[in-house]
Amino acid sequence: MAEEAPTQNKIRSGDTVLLRIPNGDTRSIKVEKDLIVSIGRLGSFSSNELIDQHYGLTFEIVGKNLVVLPPQNIQELEETDATNEHIVGDGSVKPVTPEEMAAMKEAGVHVSDIIKKQIDQHTNFELKTEYSKDKYKKKKEAKYAKVFTTIPPTLFNVCEYWYNKDQGRIRDLRIDALSQMLSLANIRPGGRYLVVDDASGLVVSGVLHRMGGQGRVLTICDVETPPAYPVMSQMNFSPEVKSIMSSLNWATCQEDYTPIISTWDVEEGQIRSDKQRIRVNKRRAASDLLQSTREDLFAGEFEALIVASEYDPQSILKRLNKYLGGSCNIVIHSPYVQILSDLQVVMRASAEYLSPALSEVWLRRYQILPGRTHPMMNMSGAGGFILHATKVYDDPSAVPVEAHRRLAKLAAEAQKNSDVVSSQQDGGDVAMTDVA
Amino acid sequence: MAEEAPTQNKIRSGDTVLLRIPNGDTRSIKVEKDLIVSIGRLGSFSSNELIDQHYGLTFEIVGKNLVVLPPQNIQELEETDATNEHIVGDGSVKPVTPEEMAAMKEAGVHVSDIIKKQIDQHTNFELKTEYSKDKYKKKKEAKYAKVFTTIPPTLFNVCEYWYNKDQGRIRDLRIDALSQMLSLANIRPGGRYLVVDDASGLVVSGVLHRMGGQGRVLTICDVETPPAYPVMSQMNFSPEVKSIMSSLNWATCQEDYTPIISTWDVEEGQIRSDKQRIRVNKRRAASDLLQSTREDLFAGEFEALIVASEYDPQSILKRLNKYLGGSCNIVIHSPYVQILSDLQVVMRASAEYLSPALSEVWLRRYQILPGRTHPMMNMSGAGGFILHATKVYDDPSAVPVEAHRRLAKLAAEAQKNSDVVSSQQDGGDVAMTDVA
Amino acid sequence: MWSTAREIAPGDTVIAWLTRDLIQPLVVTPGKDLNIRFGYYRHDDLVGVPYGSKVGSRNGKGFIHVLRPTPELWTMALPHRTQILYLADIAFITSQLDIKPGSRVVEAGTGSGSFSHSVARASKAKEEFTRHGLADIVTLTHRNVCKDGFTVESAADAVFLDLPMPWSAIPQAKKALRKDCLTRICCFSPCIEQVQRTVTALNDAGFTEITMYESLVRPHEVDQVPPMRSIDDACEILKKAEQKREDKRLRQIAATRQNLANKRKREGEADLAEDESHHDTGSGKRTKTDEIDDIPQEPISLDRNIAGSSEVADSTKPTAKTTVSKAFPEVRGHTSYLTFACLLPGSPEVAVDA
Amino acid sequence: MWSTAREIAPGDTVIAWLTRDLIQPLVVTPGKDLNIRFGYYRHDDLVGVPYGSKVGSRNGKGFIHVLRPTPELWTMALPHRTQILYLADIAFITSQLDIKPGSRVVEAGTGSGSFSHSVARASKAKEEFTRHGLADIVTLTHRNVCKDGFTVESAADAVFLDLPMPWSAIPQAKKALRKDCLTRICCFSPCIEQVQRTVTALNDAGFTEITMYESLVRPHEVDQVPPMRSIDDACEILKKAEQKREDKRLRQIAATRQNLANKRKREGEADLAEDESHHDTGSGKRTKTDEIDDIPQEPISLDRNIAGSSEVADSTKPTAKTTVSKAFPEVRGHTSYLTFACLLPGSPEVAVDA
Structure with missing residues (x-):
């Protein structure tokens, strides 16, 4: 067992870091040494304050500095006899005016004091139930607190960030669906996988994350050069983890197609400078990489094909089926x-x-505040659908003729009795009828 | 307010009654005076014992008689320190042998005593958690108790009975979907409704139930004579409630089609006997009913069209659209x-x-035993989908040309910015862009 | 209640449908105007128009649909009243409580459990019920049912509780229910803790058949899209793009060679030693050629809107559209837990009130 | 772990797939037989066969597919072990706990929360882990973690608790977690009451970011059906049936009249007074005609299998099939509530153990 923690624990210079701000939104920032980070209304601070801090901590921006806040517990609420019975919703709530607010902010009054002031001026506050009071305070806090929490770059968190930011760009791939895909594909360190990812690299990120730099991932894309896979930037993968991935496009993955790059050969005598030599070598390396990646694909026997694509999946299967191993x-x-x-x-x-x-996948999150447990009032409706199958080698002779004839008759009868279409591969279902 | 309870409170001779038996299954029996009812393993009794009893009661079959049981409360369970830690699942449970069981039954030992005996011989019973013990007792009770509960013939209960019995025959129409359909269609006493029900009469039953014998229901079916609508038998509708329904089929609801029955006229002089006169009159009444039902349909202005059919809904709409009123x-x-x-x-x-x-509808039931609240481990996946729309009268001139041109341009821009197809009827959406 | 006539008459309550999210009730009052962002209308124009008609604005700025009110439309038209019950819940509760013509139903708390605008709502709702001709059907009172009980006793077929502490009202609810037949109760609770206490209270009060449900609706969006593109299309586009790029590169190399040759001709052989640096820091054109020598930096997009690709796509694809659908990205994930129970007639517990 | 070779070798663990619901693991042992209801096989026949092959039985009674084991297949192959975790939950927990190569994970209670076969399972599982080459990766012990704690201290990246009273194990779980970085915990609880107590315990122990999820999977069935029938078809069938019936009636009336006429001819006019009763209680044929006079008693079925209707349907309908899908009628409605929390490094609470 390696003593080195496999988890990326601390923020490094160069990391892309996700921050959760009080209103619940998540922001993505780039942390670079000596850079000033500005998060809108919350204020700004130097990146250096974040570097070497553990992921998951909560900070308050005080001036231009960051102060680590202790982890926040959930507060137990005492129930009272208040029932909202005497609250009159006729507009008797007198809010702190915008002018008063501006004056307080100007004077540097702390957020907790601003909220206290607001509560004092809320004529009905004491008539509210404890739950209503708590809700009110939370709402106000979210509006004025200058705090944020760094979010560890786990697949879960990165997927959630992208799902909330732009569901379309990750093809509605929610974390529960992605997790199931990785499990169904049996992604493990050392495996060899084919990935078709038009989901901004979310699938590739998931696969690489579970492989830990061991094995081989080949992605097929619809652009000439390997795509950027923007989701990967939040994952902050080490070079080792990414090293096992290479890419082809739908043209270069065709066996009978000769990529033009491989024809660009310069005769040795024509090279007239070091710079040109560097260029030629770079080009050759690219050509060699392409060649070896193609050979890798054409060797076949991949252990899984994972697809989240805008293309017709039948046409994808048609192209890649021959490179898939049995099982x-x-x-x-x-x-x-x-x-x-x-x-x-x-x-x-x-x-x-x-x-x-x-x-179809289905996911529901709950509010788990004491005394107020219930599913979130909103949920994401669309996490998508997953089709899973196992590649097998057929043996048309597997069922001899005499049995086949009898079985076909039984199958016809079974079909009549059942509306549900049973998979044709379940030869056993038929045989079961035979026995029962 | 009528003093007469609208609820059918008591079981009458002629009712079809649903019974819930201890294993959770529901049976449908016909109650007729002096008839013997037999419910499989539970035993048999005289129908007379049920007549005039309130719906919802629980009975024990003792000999050939029924004894009303008091309503059963949920028992609170005390938690203990048992953790199942010391239970060894190696087969040390020594059940009561089938021979012992038969002997006890023979001797007329009461079910609670049989269960006690089983518990005594269950070596690990005291090591179980209270929850496990309770589960065990319940399982045994379900197996041996000779009790049943009559189920009130509400739409809810009847729908649930049919859904569990044969989902296909009611086209997967679950009670939540049915309830929403009735609400969306705004079914009320006094309304006029068109119903296409290939769901064994479940939709018609729901509509009639909510109308209380006031208004008009016209069903269109694909058989020559009004269909049986088997679901209706469990509803035990009074003749008044059913009286507002009449039926046509897809041929007789065509305006340009002359049903053959209306051509069968016998000249007065040809009637040679009273019996023949009765026949002729009956035939005439049928012909008149058909004629008046057709006139009723052709008069149009129906307030809702409700469909649960195996036919192409577009072809249904095409036929019936002209009979629907505005809104x-x-x-x-x-x-x-x-x-x-x-x-x-x-x-x-x-x-x-x-x-x-x-x-799409979604319904989940919970187990609400004290200390053991959770959703049922199984749920019904398919309650189906509902399409709701409002019939309107178009006015192609509603948007004048100059505005139309400008709006079309804006619409094109809005379309570009949005992937979601907005309803073409929402002229307002476009105008909103205009203002904002 | 609301008009059942074919055409709109003065004094009718109608629903003006502006958009799916903007629906407003209207009492048709001759002489009055309706001036909204979807145009300018006169109430007089609506009189005599059939319900369900599209009506264009007088200033040509848009149109509305005038609909016959239904409880569902009424609910949709009042989105700002806190925590209106949802259609799916209302429908389900109606079925489960077996509410039908003639049923007597008691409802406590028409608002939310967490913040009931009771006083304001009560007066507002009363006015509304009267206007809708429901005053004879709905009796409205404002009282603390937990302490003071309901106004009826042994009279209701069903009780519906939408209160923050439903368990405390259950003994009173039991009093209100009739005892000569099976009756029903429903408690509407957003949190599971309320359900747990309610179940205990129902059980203690002698209610039976306690069940609990959640009913939700998932709206779907339907889209007509071109058939999914085939990998063959992607292939063709990639190959053409690569070929185009290569042709350009070859043309540029040829042009550069020609330039060089011309230059050599003009400047003679003397400057040959200088050529190396020129070659690297040379003209924009030359640098461009260099870049094309390398792996292309900008990926070719396969966006349908790009002219270069559309010809390929068009020639190989059928024009028929396919229909796809999916649930909306954000849907309602919870409204409330619905707890139901029955009260049986003649059971000994009924006599004893808690 | 399991073989990654292309072909099956002696000693390999393979999964024999008989049907979707009947999957069984097999250690390939030359000389051994497999005799199941799907036929008779020799293990020797499997050696050298590529993984994923369909293999016919020796007696022609059926076939099996031999698959490479995966944790998912392994779980499917053992349906009788109580409360195995479900794929969706396992997958979701793996992601949420951020388990990846190198992670150190402690799991307490591999069985169900309500009835753990702890002793029996432990010995059985140990044997299995060893056979699968997991002995170096998985350490298995049997102990009461609530009382005695875990075997590791400040070492785990994540803890997974599948216990009937997870709250009582939380202080121990905290001890087991490393303190030099953010760590995570997941509690698997079927009942909401367990969740409520667990949340309180986690909160008291200083865990943060407490969240709770439910993850479910809804399997869908896909069907290829003929396009829905049009009402036009129904109409045609009804009209034809009605016409047929009418033709028959008319033929029968004509025949009866002819019979009557013949009879009259034969029997003379004298019996005319008797004819009335004859008319009503007459021959079977005559009675039949009477019935046909009335509204037909038996509805005409539109079942596709009825020969009379198929010709109409066939002539008007395209033969292309349409694909429809829906969720299976009964699906899993609940597995467990998944409660997650984080433990932050360096927070003051970490030093104080409960």
Whole structure:
């Protein structure tokens, strides 16, 4: 067991760091030595104050400095007899005026004092239930506190950040769906995987995260050069973790296509300078990398194909199927049930895919404040659908003719009795009828 | 306010009664005076014992008689320190043998004593947690108790019975979906409604239930004579409640079609006997009813169209649209999102339908035993989808040309900025862009 | 209640539908105007118009639909009243409590459990019920039901409690329910802790058949999209782009060579030693060629809007659209827990009031 | 761990897939047989076969697929162990606890919270872990963690508790977690009451960022069906059926009249007075005609399998199938509530153990 912690514990210069601000929003900032970071209304501070701090801490911006705040517990609320019965919603709430507010801020009054002032001027405050009071205070705190919390760059947190920021760019891939995809694909250190990721690199990030720099990840993209995979920047991967990934595009992954780069060979005699030599060598290295990546793909026997793509999944399967090993996991995500239903129909008609199964993911978060446990009032409706199948090698002779004829008859009968379409690969279902 | 209770409180001869038996299953029995009812393993008794009893009571079958049991409370469980830690799952549980069991039953030992005996012979029983013990007792009780509870014939209970019995026959129409359909259609006493119900009469039952014998319900079916609507038998509707319903089929609801029955006229002189006269009169009454029902349909101005059908909903709408009044609610259920998505696309392209909205229903039941609150381990996945729209009268001149041109430009811009397809009826959305 | 006539008459309450999110009730009052951001209308213009009509504004700035009110539209039209019950819950509760023509139902707390505008709401709601002709059907009172009880005794078929502490009102609710037949109660609680206490209170008060449900609705968005692009399209686009780039590179190399040759011709062989540096820091054109020699820096986008790619896409794709749907990204995840129970007639516990 | 070779070798653990619901692990042992209801196989036949192959039985009674084991298949292959964690939960917990290569994770209670077969499971599981080459990675002990604590101290990156009273193990779990960086805990609780006590215990012990989730999976069934029938079809069928019935009635009336006429001819006019009763209680044929006079008693079914209707349907309908899908009728509605929390390094509470 390595003594070195595998977790990235502390913020380093060069990290992209996620911050949670009091209103619940998350911001992404780049931490570089001697850089000033500004977070809108909250104020600004020097990056250096964050470097070497543990992820997960909460800071208050005091002037231009950061003060670490102790971890916040949930406060138990005492219930009272208040029932809101006597509260009259007729506008008798007299808020602190904007002028008073500005004056207080000007004078550097601390947020907790501003809130206290507001409460004092709230005529009905004492009539409210404790829960209502707490809610009111929280709302005010969120509005005025100059605090933030750094968010550890885990797959969970990064996925949540992107899902909230721009669901479309990650193709509605919610963390529960992504986690299930990684499990269904059996991603493990040392494996070899094919990834088609039009979800801004979220899938690739998940795969790399679970591999820890051991194995091989080949992504196929629709741009000439390896795409940027913007999600990866928040993951702050070490070079080792990223080193196992290489990319082809849909043209260069065709066996009968000769990429033009490989034809750009310069004769040795024509090189007239060191600079030109560097350029030529760079080009050659790129050509060699492309060549070796292609060879790697064409060698096949990949252990999983994971897809979150805007392209027709049938056309993706058609291209990549021959590179998948036996017992390989095929995992395809789509925001739309229609796309994967159609695909499932095609796959179950083929003897190459065992038991293609379509499922929908569902995730719910709860509020767990004492005495007030309930599901969040809003939830994300669309986490998408996952199709999982196992690649198998068919043996058309596996069921001899005499049995086949009898089984076909039984299958027809079984079909009549059941509306549910059973997978054609489940030869056993039929045989079960035989026995029972 | 009528002094007469509107609820059907007591079981009458002729009622179809639902019974819940200890294993949780529900049975439907017909109660007729002097009839013997047999409920499988539980035993049998005379129907007379049930007649005039309140719905909702629990009975124990003792010999051939019924004994009313007091309502059962939930028992609070004391938690102990037991953790199941010392339980060894190696088969040391020595159950009462089948022979011992048969002997006890033979001797007429009461169920609670049989369970006690089993507990005594369960070597690990005292090591179990209180929850485990309770679970064990409940399981045994369900197996041996000769008790049942009558279920009031509410729409809720009848729908649940059919949903559990044969989901397919009611087209996956779960009670939450059905309730929403009735609300969206604004079913009220005195209204006039069109119903297309291929869900065994569940929708018609719901509509009739909420109308209380006032108004008009016209169902269109695909059989020559009014269908049986089997769900209705469990509702035990009074003749008044049912009297407001009449039916046509897809042929007789066509205006340009002359039903053959109306051509069967017998000249007065040809009637040669009273019996023949009765037959002829009966035939005439049927013909008159058909004629008046057709006139009723053709008069139009219905307030809602409710559909749960196996036919293409577009073809249903095409036929019935002209009979719908302005501001009429159109509510269509399907087990499949594909069907209603396609329909929504067609409807939103027409200026006759305001804001067609597609939604999916979701229902979850909880176990609420003290200290053991959690959602049921199984839930029904498929309650189906509902499409709701309002019938409107278009006015193509509503937006004058000069505004139209400007708005079209804005609409094009708005379209570019938004991936979500907004309803074409929302002329206002465009105007909003204009202002903001 | 609301008009059931085909056409709108003066004094009718109608629902003006501006957009799905902007729905407002209107009492048609001849002489009055409606001036909204969707145009200018006269109430007189609405009189005689069939319900469900699209009505254009007088100033051509938009249109509205005039609809017949329904309880659902009424609820949608009042989005700012706190915590109005949701359609799915109302529908489900109606079915579970077996509410039908003739039922007598008692409701306590029409507002939210956490912040009831009781006084203000009560007067406002009373006025509304009267206007809608519901005054004979709905009786409205303002009182603390937990302390003072309900106004009816042994009379209700069903009780609906939407209170912050429903458990404290259960003995009173039991009093209000009739005892000559099976009756029902529903408690509407946002938090599970309320449910737990309510279940205990119901159980203690002798209610049976205690069940608890959550009912939600997931609205779906439907979209018509071109069929998904095939990998073949992507391939073609990539190949063409690569070929174009290569052609350009070759043309530029040829041009540069030609330039060099011309230069050599003009400047003679003497400057040859200088050429190396010129080659590297040379003209913009030359530098460009260098860059193209290397791995291209800018990926080719496959965006449908790019002219270069659209020809390929158009030629290989059928024009038919496919329909896809999915739940809206953010949907309501919770409204309330609905706890139900029955009170049986003649059970011994009924006689004993808590 | 499990073999990563292309082909199966003697001693490999493979998964024999019989049906989706019948999956069984197998250690390939030359000389051994596999005799199941799906046929008879020899282990020797599997050696050298690529993973993922379909293998026919020797007696032609069926086939199996031989798959490479994965943790997911392994879980599916053991349905009878009580309360195995579900895929969705395992996947979600793995992500939330940020488990990755090198992480040190402590799990307490591998079984169910309500009935843990601890002793039996422990010995069985130990054997399994060893066979799968996991003995170096997984350390297994049997102890009461609430009383006696974990075997490690300040060493774990994450703790996972699947215990009936997780709250009582939280102080011990805190001891086991390392203090030099942010660490995480997950408690798996089927009931909300457990969650409530756990949240309190976590809060008291100084854990922060307490969150709670439920993660479920809804399997869908996909069906290819003929396009929905149009009302036009129903109409045609009804009209044809009605016409057929009418034709028959008319033929029968004509035949009866002919019979009557013949009879009259044969029997003369004398029996005319008798005819009335004859008319009503007459031959079976005659009675049938009477019935047809009335409203037909038996509805015409539109079942696709009825020959009479199929011709209409076939002529008007395109043959293309449409694909529809829906969630399975009964799906898992609950597995457990997943409560998560973080322990921050250097916070003052960490020093004080509860």
